[in-house]
Amino acid sequence: MTLVTDPTAPRIAIVGATGVVGTTLAGLIEDRGFRYREVHLVASARSAGRTLTVEGREYVVEDLEGFDFSNVDLAFFSAGGSISEKYAPAAVEQGALVIDNTSAFRMDPDTPLVVPQVNAHELDKRPVSGIIANPNCSTIPLVRLLQTVERRWGIRQAVVSTYQAASGQGNGGITELHEATRATLQDPDDPGPSERFHPSLSFNVIPSIDRMLESGFTFEEQKMLQESRKILGLPHLDVTTTCVRVPVINSHSEAAWIECQNVVDREELVRLLTELPEVTVHDKDAHGAFPTPRTAGDPNHVHVGRIRVAPHNPRGFWLWIVADNVRIGAALNALQIAEALTDRGVV
Template identity: 65%
Template structure:
């Protein structure tokens, strides 16, 4: 694998905002795994995390404070530090001519900001966006649209119902740590008061049937994002998607149970062949022989994993499946990096 840090003046200068967070750290891992070439790498975080050292490739990098960084020193900046930080600092980066790939929901629904999953709508990257920002979708939106795109082209889609089962890592390091600590406490004393700053009610040995604030229509912000983002990425403004998003006591790995109703009958063998032929997708068995797909038995963390594919016995136009992804990789960092790789390939970086 080629060394990432190079002297090539055509290689981009990269900055990562939120480099000490769960997604930021995973992004650095993916950069190293894929041998992405760059001529400078700047790691940025809040004052609380600045001064730490992080190893990437064969070098140690000192984490700098975001407020002291000159964005003119980077060609592309990945933002993974929360939507409030993005809203405050993305305009600053763009004003310096820096291209931003934002991993928060701050700009996803802005009309002039492309929302991109390269396997689905890479044409959005045929030109550098005038806004200077490309949005990375939600961690459950990314796998859903990758499944639905070719299904819609082949059979058409009338409606989708999805229930997601989302891991603690969706709330970053703090979410993981709270789940682990609460689990230890609960095993020692089930009556103990559990930490509940990230998840309320507490997540240990529990499931929480809402993620994000509840909106006026009874759906949560997470469920609203899944609907709106999917419509934008797929270019289907009338797509009917109903979602229930649930937080579960899993450290990492989001799962989803999907029901898709198409416009005409679906053949299971053809569906499995179509889905299995998609880039970086693994189709698993039916679970009858012990090959049960779970977040703990995921396999390749860079793949989208599908199992329990079946046609409804009462509606031949509809099918059901079980979907599992590494949400920090497929659902966040890997997609963001693939956006950059596509821009490089198209000559925009």
């Protein structure tokens, strides 16, 4: 039982409680035994009044507009960037420490951007902004692998192509993919709805995620560069990406080419990746093995396969990476931040 009367346990709020990340977070709190003494489920007026269950107890969803954060120690925000921009600073002013799952504060110099397996030292004290940012869902699995590579061989550049699932657009994205797929199956000339994804994601891939920038890159691609540099503490790290939406319900995949400063030994690389916490290397026992979004296994692990050191350039190698974007890329990382904060007595 994680609901306790211990006065040292935090009072928590989940903002965006009815969304795919919010509901996953609530489930993970129960699964991982995160101790709390109060929980508030918060959402927009559209969802307020609904009843949700946490640990077998029913809670009424509260309206974010006017919600009192003075009775909250730790607030998880997963309701979109504009909501975080408006309400997260107000929550901090009322005394809550915020873990924000949007891009709103990631590059704020007073806000740490944290992947606990990589830079947990950022959680040793309460941040100046009162906010801790959760990185992008494609950045998190990448940096969890890059840190050990950088320490051993040094990194010259990383070239990454992502294959991102519909759940990156929340429940609405999942629903739209289902509806569009059904429409196309009934009529091959009907692409179905395309409000979340344009053009339609039905039997399609879309090489553009988030808004287009003047550079020709998308904001999603820029985020992976900026966030990787900040998390790893490597301000000149060369990361370039192409982010693609694919007709998969959940779990993002990445093909990553990493070129190092020194020659890489494949056997040592496999061993180092295998030793990383919460990483499953599919290539360890079967050379060339690989995970897929449907077959990867443990959704709380980063999955790696197709590990290839290039014969023509032994300083470079390829990785195929699969990770549950709702868990690894959002809810689980946020909860692991909270666990680290409580372990340190920061909250």
